Structure formats: structure tokens, C-alpha cells
Amino acid sequence: MLTIPCPWCGERDVHEFRSGGEAHLKRERRADALSDAEWADFLFLRANPKGEHAERWYHVHGCRRWFNAVRNTHTDTILAVYKPGEAKPEAAQ
Amino acid sequence: MNQSHRLPAGGRIDRSRSLSFTFDGARYSGHPGDTLASALIANGVHLVGRSFKYHRPRGILTAGSEEPNALIQLGLGNRTEPNIRATQIELYDGLVAASQNRFPSLEFDLGAVNDTLSPLIPAGFYYKTFMWPQRGWMTYERAIRRMAGLGRAPDGPDPDRYEYRHAHCDVLVAGGGAAGLAAALAAGRAGARVIIADEQAEMGGWLLSEGETEISAKPAVDWVGKAVTELAGMENVTLLRRTTAFGYYDQNWLGLVERVTDHLGPYAADHLPRQRLWQVRAKQVVLATGAIERPLVFAQNDRPGIMLAASLRSYIARYGARPGKALVVFTNNDSGYRTALVAHQAGIGVTAIIDTRMGAVGPLPQAARAAGLRIYEGHAIIATSGRLRVDGVRLGKLAASGDRIEGSGFGISCDLVAMSGGWNPNVSLFSQSRGKLDFRAEDGVFVPGQSFQPLRSAGTCNGVLSTAECLAEGLAAGAEAAREAGFANRKPAGLKVTEPECPAAAPFWLAPPEKPLARAKCFVDFQNDVTAADLKLAVREGFQSVEHVKRYTTTGMGTDQGRTSNVNALAIVSATLGQDIPAVGTTTFRPPYTPTSFGAIAGRNIGALFDPVRRTPIHDWHAAHGAKFENVGQWVRAWYYPKPGEDMHAAVNREVKAARTGVGILDASTLGKIEVKGPDAAEFLNRVYTNSWLKLGIGKARYGLMLGEDGMVRDDGVTVRLGEDRFLMSTTTGNAATVMTSLEDYLQTEWPELKVYLTSVTEQYATLTINGPKSRELLAALTDDIDTGNEAFPHMSLREGNVAGVPARVIRISFTGELSYEINVRASQGKAVWEALMKAGEPFGITPYGTEAMHVLRAEKGFIIVGQETDGSMTPGDLGMDWIVSKVKPDFVGKRSLARSDTVREGRKQLVGLLTEDRKEVLEEGAHVVETVLDKPPMAMLGHVTSSYYSPNLERSIALAVLKGGRSLIGKTLSVPMPDKVIRVTVTEPVFFDPKGERANG
Amino acid sequence: MAEMMQDTPAAIAALPESGKLILRADADNADIRAAIGGVLTAPLPVEPLTSMAGDKATALWLGPDEWLLLCAEADRAGLQQALETALASQHASVVDVSDSYQGFSVTGPKAADLLSKGCAIDLHPVAFGEGKVVRTLLAKADITLLRIEAGFQLYVLRSFAEYTRLWLDDAGREYRG
């Protein structure tokens, strides 16, 4: 079973976390300027790679912090975790 | 009975005590240390079951958990458990066991007609025969299941307890034989936290059955005893006996099941669990899971009295039992000779050793010759005889090619056959760990190859055969595992071992039968009754992949996962296809290693512990006053309060009337409450709600609607401003946690520049709602510091003061359209304040009302409930709530989506009211609404009923519905088709009562 | 009494009413740390999973900007007031949650074994020493778990107290013989 290393709490069971989907999506605050297609892209279209995927996780049964993780969706291993606002780590790119 | 087949001495049984047990009603006795299998053998019982498909008589094949035949119904009543391997059942006094899959008796089984008919029931028989007509399968299946089923599950609840245990260790050792004990010693001595688990009652594995082996010049069992004592003395080592590592999952997470009291049967102490499920996270794993002897495939190799050679040795040496008087050994390797010699020394007559090879020269064959045992080299068994027990074998001389017999066969009488086809490393757990298996051609075995988790294999599961190698590998693996886990240690000193030499030998896959193969019954998979002929037929019919052959023939698909049959099956399929074994593939093992009880998996998550039941601070009052409750998520809420003689309808009508004419009181404590604090709190609310919040005055309340980014309604509630930088937000009961998660998400990831802190206070307060025209008088009666006047305390505002002598936040808001106050007090004081309100309310006829009356009251007003009128696809506009969506705010969550082409299009579902022609007819929630009724579905559906009640205030039924283009249908008559009738309804505005909203301001 | 406790492999008790506050503030801000430390008479634990005991309150790290403060019921209002005063010019939040949570103690030599029936955290003393604190799951309840000398304290939401008590008592049955 998967464990996830929370950037604050360390290695914990996946049961303690909630997945938040793809990371690094930019929510446009002035979205009126976006076309329907651009907005739909933000709303609905997600990457679904086989391999490395940057995604959001929430330590809901722990420190209650959102953070990002790079996970290999094929092997289901976490390659890196980092805090919101930080760039995807080089090593995992 | 008198244990007629017990040897006069020897074995690890306690002969000073006798244990009585019954099998199929007959009484027998055994000793502590016996398994049910060894005790039955000691009583001369070989026939223990009927096979799955052909109902052939079956005996005990093995001495371990790989047993495919001796599956037993154990115990009585609700403790009975089917399909338990007799080889794993420890004997206890009073044990009750029964055979399975026979009728009317084990000796005379009507189902055995299947055996006579077996030529008519080849591989794939069920697929071929019962495919047509398709719908017939349901009927056939029931009959087939009755014929084929093994044991019987109990009818009632399980009386036993089951526990979970989470554990962490540096090194987990799976298997407590020579290699496992050595590994645990090495890792434990290095200081690592070690868990060692073995499925048997005693650690030691095969060493317990090998009297000839010496370690450090002492009998092997002495070394086992010393090792176990040393391990037990280490604080950092946990020894788990009777514990099977059944599942190897990602990240070195293993599932173990410990049979805590199974060996005591129903006589175990009540406070102990029957089984304990261990969930272990190990930094390093050492697999020391041993090897399983490979049966030889020959004609009628399944008769009772035919068993694996090393298992026979175990029955003699470990259990002091004598499985027969006249033994024939059939082998392709030297370990068969070892069994013959052990049997010979135990006084069992060895009639013949049949070796498929010519000129075996090892020390064991030489010793057998020296002992004068009769040896047939280059021979094979070509048939056996005996109805309920083997009584003879026929053998023939193998041609040099090994695939046919030269000349004619001849018979030998016997009552016991021991077969040895070599050893298969037990790679189940390694395979579960996603490790790759390598094929070793010289003796035809799969050994662990590349692994993908921090583990190492040691001992016979790794492909070595001698005890010396097992100990050396175990010590090295334990030391290395500890080192990898961070415990430096020196290379452990080796151990001196004296043991018979038993080298690996070339495999022998199929003894040519005397009869044609199709009628010879050369069994490969004993549990699922699959023969060599079945496998060959499957290949002839075009199945090439071993996975397809498995499913078609069901070989390896039994509860034993083909532990004794897979490699033989693979070899026969490969030979038939004319390919190498590795080219044809291997099979993947999956958890659980051995069948694991549902009880262990469920643990204590049953009854009251199945799921938390959350009760409000006032729950006990509701219960004491006869409330009926309903579940709202994990919460239990008072539903209605029937008076004597009232049904639900009457009670709800009374409660609803009281809340509009006098005063009602509702426990609303389950509503989510979040304190929002910080200089940017108002800006934050402005972004997460659709309406505007910047100018809300301190002490004022406002209703808010929360959307998802997709513009769909997600939650609603009232938020009050406690101070310049402090708000108290309320959420729906069911969404409290989800809203908190989402709000933290926006603050932590999207708008980190906003200075806002959130704290959930849902459970800090009890929320008591008083509702109705008399509620102001009631409130006034209980407060001396809040001015309750309409001007002083207007609708949608907050006052803080004392209520019933307790500090309270009182919010004047309304979910019913009546004058209403929500009184929030500390949770610990909720019940006392409720009681004070009930007392002070007596003159006003105060009436507690439950969630059902609350629903009726809000439906009369057309107020939505998120999750009832909404389903994640309703926009504010769909709900007729455009009034709450700001047109001027530049941004709020979901804003952009409200301008998407899909959300602004015509024909979206919209909230409307429905009135039935018959005022008494209450629609069913979820019922479909159509314009044109057809004879039968499908009919074009306009939408569905979301809420439906009888309104006592309107003296008629009312309903809310979401209909395509609903607002344009107002005034129209539509239909709600039901199974027995069609109900006519008129579409109306969704507000039925006090449409101008004057009462709440009164 | 002390002897009796020693005889009990795992003793379970509900903790008496006490003061509990949730403090949220920016721990990177030295002024804020100093202001809080002054009130608590102990440094604010900023290291994840740690706690710090002062004269009148113990602070438990819950997250990088969130702490649970435990104090006597009698000190509750005073502590909240003192913190709010000390942090008046700062962005911080102090919320009384005394009634939101129920505390339990699980003590005795089998305390860790008992909790390990429902808690996936490594509770061995080498991994979970005195003063360590985690928010995690115990069976199906969120808990805040604190290691104390005699065993553990855990705090659950008020509405989970009944479930947690049932669960603990049932888990302890094995040790009561």
C-alpha cells in the first residue's frame, strides 16, 4: 500500500490523504477575458500521463496542508513532494 | 479408537495426554502436537474427502498448508468453517470435524457417478454444455453449484472476535524454518526490530521432521530450540507462531494473519481474539518461505494412501504416525530414497523404490541398496488400484525417451505410495511482491529473479536444497537486511551441518500411463480435478497462453492456487505446445497466500464499531422523549417525536403546524460552523460566495451560496460578521468537512496572499433553533441582556448575551419563513439550555420538531436543500436564485462558468413546484415527470421530483421538481407515470406558502 | 491506586474537562513567536510533530501554522485573553475549542499495543518518544495523539467520543482477561 511523505509530517499511509488532481493549473482571476474553450480547458481537461505526474494532495487526517507530489502513475511511487508555490523539483522533471 | 497406526515411540507429540475428537461422527483420539491430519493417519483414516468435480475418494497428500485434498468442515453451529486444511488444524480435545462434498456418506457418495461419467465431463465441459440457451445458465448454475460446492458456511453471525494490529519493523522474516530462524537471529543480534512469522504452531519448519540432520553436532531440533529461546529473549524481536504472511503489497507492506486461538477451538478464553490481522510495514523483508515438494503425474495418482514423500517422512518423524504397512516410493531424485530409509527404520515395510532414473549413485541410493530395499531403476508407475485406498501399483520399464513404456507392466501390492518429483521453491510471496521469476532448467524450477522491493529470499524458497545452505543464506540475508535498515553488523559465523546429501535432479513431468491418456486420470491439480489429458485437450482446442489454459481447465484456480500443480501443468502444456517452459510463461500468485477468513479482514469493524455514530449534545433528551432518529451521514438526528398513538404522518403534521402557529424547537447542532479570522476575511468570503460581503455590518447575517468552479451549487448557509476581521460561517451538515477542505485549498494554494485563518467550531456549539410567532416571547423570557424587540434585533442579525444564564450567540434567521432564532451555546451547555427553553416554552405550547418537519416547513417556502434539489449539475439560475449572484464582483468561485454556453442555454433543468390533482396524493421523490405518457418506458423525461411532502398548513401535498425548461412550463399539466397509475400534476412556482416572505419579518 | 494502575496492562480513562484553544499564526514571524512564547512561558513548538509545555499550557504542533493549546479549564479564558492581547497587532487567530474535543488517556505497558490495533503510526518508543504529537486516524476517528510519560493522551471531536470510548474499551478487552 502506498505511503506518501508529507512535506511536514513525513511518511504516512495514503489513507490520511485526499487527492486533489493535477497540480500547477493556473486559476485565472480575470477569467472573463478567457474564451469558453480556454475556460473549459482549465475546468475539464487534465493530463493523464503514464509515468511522472505532478499532482495535488491534502493531508486531511494530519497537518491539513495541501502540497504537491510527483508520482509515477505506472509504478505508483512518489518521486518528490514539495510545498504549494514551489516549482516542480528538477530531479523529478 | 486406539491410534492403531501410531508408532511405538518418537515424534514431537505429547504421548502423556490424549485428546478426543470426532470425524464424520466417529470418535478418535490423538495427542497434543498432532494435526487433524496426523491424528487421522494415526487412527488409520486415509479417506478424508471427495474431489471437487468427479467426487473421487481423496486422502491426505501433504503435511502442510499446500494441501489440496484434505479440506475439512471444522466445528459446529455458527463457528463452523468450511474448506480448512486438515494438515493445518491443530488437534484439541473435543474437536469436531466432517468431510465435505459427499452425499450421503464419504464411503458411498452418489456424486461419484461423475467419475464414471468423467469421459463425458472433459475440460471446458461447463462452457460447452451450458452455453445455450444463454438464459438457461441461471438454472444450470444453481444445480452445478449444489453438486460442486465444497463446505458449508454458517448461517448466523460469527461468535468470535477478530483484531487488527499495525506494526512497523526493520526486518520482517516470513517463515521460521532453518533459513528464517537464521535470518531472524542475525538481524536480531544486530539490534534491528525484527518480526518473524511462521504459519505452524512450532518454529523450525522441515527441521522438525528431519531426525537425521545435525547442526553443530546436535540434532537439528536442538538448534531450533536454542534459536527460538534466544529470539524470545530479545526485546527487539517479535515471534509470531501460527501466523501466515498472506499478502505482500507495495512498499514492503505485508498482511499477516495470526491464528490466536484456533488451536483451542471453541474452548478459548472469551477475551482473546480468534485471529489477528497484522499490517506490517517493514524496512526490509527476508522471505524464507521454504519449498513445496512436487507430485509426480501418473495414472490414478490421487487415491487415498498416495502422498508426497517428504510429507510421509514428516508424519513418521514429527508425528510418530505410521501411514501404512507396505510402502512403494516413486521418485525422480534422491530424496525419495531418504523417505524410504526413514520408513524402513520406523518399521514400515518398503516394498519397492521406483526411480525414473537409471543408476542413481548418491549416498542415499547406496544406503537404500545396502539396506536391501528393492529398487526399480528406469521404471514408472503406470496404474494404481484400490477403491477407497490404494492397494497396489502397476509399473513398467521406461523407454530411454521417458515418454513410453517398453514391454508389459506388472503389479505390486502396497497400501502406501510416496512420490517425489523434486522441490518447487515457494515463490508465492516473492511473486506477489512483483518480483520476476527465473526458470532454472536443470531441475525445472522457478527461482526468485529481479525484485522490485527491499527484500531478499533465503533458503529453499531461493532454490537451494540443503540445510547447510539454508542456514548460511538465512544468516547472510538477516545480516544484510539489518545492515540495509541501518544496523551495522559483522558477518555471522557459519554453522556446521551434517545431513544426507540430496542433490537436485532433472524433472520428470508425466509418467506414461498403461491406458490411453484420456482415460488414465493422471491428475495434475488435485483440488480442481484437472488431469494431464484435460491440459492437452485445451492445447488441442487452441489455447496457447497458460493463463487461458488455466481458466479453461481451472488448473491452479482452487483455493490452493495450484501450489502443488502449477509447475507440472506448465510443463505439460509446454511439452504439448513443443515450447520451452519459460517461453510459455509462468503464473502469477496473488494474495492471499492461503485462504483468509472474512472475520480477520473485517476485524472489529462490526456492530457499533462499523462506523462512528455522531450524536449531538442534546441527543439524550431526544431519546428520552421518544424521538425517532434518522441518519444524516454519520450524524444521527431527531427525525420526529411521535406522541402515544401517533404515526409519523400525524406527528410531523402536528410539529409543522406548531412551528407556524406557536413555537417549535429544533436541534440544529450538526450544521457546519467555521470561524473565519483575519484582515482579508471579508475579501475571502467575497471570493467564495456568489454575493457580496465587503459591506456586511458587524452583527449582521447574510445567506450565501457557494459554487464549484464549474458554476454548480455546492453549499449554502448563513454567515455572520462577529467583528471587523471575524466571521462565523455555517455550512450544511453533510458538507462541513468538504467545505473546510476546499476553503483551505483556496487559501493555501490559490490565494496565499490573503491573510485569513479558518478554525472549525462545528462541535464547539450546540445550535438550538426556536421557530414560530411565539419565539420572540420565548427568547425574551430567557434573556435579560438581549433586547428582543423587532427593531432592536431585526431579521438577519446577531446578538450576543445570556440565554438561560449561559453566554450565547443568537442569530435571527429563518429556514422556515417564520420568525426564528438560532441560539448557539457551548456544546456542554446545550442540553441544559434546551431544557430551559422547553420549560419556559410550556405556556406557548412549545413543540420540539425533527428533521422531517423542518423539511416540510422549508419546502412550503420553496427553500432548497443542497444535495436534494441539487446534484452537482444545478446553477443558481437553474434554482431561480439569480438574485444572490453578484453582477458586479470581478471574480468569485464559479463566476466564469455561469457565462459558459452550456450554463446559459435554453432548456436547462429548472426548479419548479408541482401540485397533484388529488390533494392527498404525495408524489414519490425521484419519480420522473413526462409530458406524454406512453404504454411503457422509455418515455421522454422532463425531469424528476426532488422533494415531496404533505403540507398540513396548505392541507394538500406539495412537491419540488427540476424540469427541462421548467419555468416556461408553469401552469401546464404534466404526468408522473408510476407502476400502477399515472399521476397528473400542475407546474407551479416553487414557493407554496407566504410567497411575499412577510412572516419572518414579523 | 498507583499500584492498581501498574497492574492494568492498558488503562483507559476519559480526561476531565479542560481548556483547549486552537492557535493559528505565522511561525516564521519572530515577533509572533516571541509574543506567543511570552504568554505560554515556553517556546512555541515549530518543529513538526512536537509539543512544548509551559507553566500553564502545553502547545501541540498540529500544522505549520496551527497549534492546539491545552490548559486547565480555569485558565481557559485568561489564556485566550492573554494571547489575543499579545497578538493584537498581528494576524493570528485564537479560538476556544474546549467543548469541541474530548480527551482520553491510554496508559500502561500495553498502551501502544492497544492503540496499534487502529493506528498505523509507529508507536514504538524509539519512533514515538515522550512529547511527540501526531494528528492521525484511530480506526475511523481523527485523533490528536500525544505521548506522555505513562502512555498516551488522545483528543477526538466531541461527537466521536462515544465511538472512540467504545472502540478503546473493546480493544482493551484482550488485556483485561
Ligand SMILES: [Zn+2]
Ligand atoms: Zn502533514
